[in-house]
Amino acid sequence: APRDDGLYHALGEEPGIVRIVEGMLLGSARDPRIARHFRGIDIERLREKLIEQLCFESGGPCVYTGDSMEESHKGLRLTPSDFNALVEHLQDAMEAEGVPTPAQNRLLARLAPMRGQVIDR
Numbered sequence: 169a170p171r172d173d174g175l176y177h178a179l180g181e182e183p184g185i186v187r188i189v190e191g192m193l194l195g196s197a198r199d200p201r202i203a204r205h206f207r208g209i210d211i212e213r214l215r216e217k218l219i220e221q222l223c224f225e226s227g228g229p230c231v232y233t234g235d236s237m238e239e240s241h242k243g244l245r246l247t248p249s250d251f252n253a254l255v256e257h258l259q260d261a262m263e264a265e266g267v268p269t270p271a272q273n274r275l276l277a278r279l280a281p282m283r284g285q286v287i288d289r
């Protein structure tokens with residue numbers, strides 16, 4: 169499990185993470201560059217799995233129960249630009265929650281290793 173360095177707390181714990189995930193999903197669904205990916209999917213499941221994942225990766229008391237990153241992005245043919253667009257929405261959502269920049273960067277650094285598992289699948 170990721171170490172507990174206070175990142176979960178800096179994100180606002182469970183309530184903060186819920187709002188960050190919802191902000192990221194809303195921003196993505198409104199973004200003409202990537203909105204198509206989010207139509208016709210089980211958005212409630214995605215919301216729930218993302219909350220679990222961010223909670224776990226930030227050192228919080230959660231277990232991620234979703235599919236692997238390779239499995240869940242198979243067939244989506246995501247590009248580096250798609251990836252960057254999603255990251256922008258995550259950053260905007262953290263900014264809106266008042267998450268300090270160093271904490272924002274720590275979360276992004278923990279997700280960065282997944283880039284190769286979601287792109288070009």
Ligand code: HEM
Binds near residue numbers: 202250282
């Ligand atoms: C580090 C980057 C990313 C992370 C951590 C991530 C995380 C996740 C998680 C946890 C799930 C749910 C897995 C499950 O249902 O069990 C998922 C599914 C999904 N992701 Fe990502 N994702 C990333 C990048 C992206 C990007 C760049 C896009 C599109 C622009 C995207 C679009 C989707 C879609 C559409 C689904 C739902 C697929 C389906 O239900 O058929 N993801 N992602």
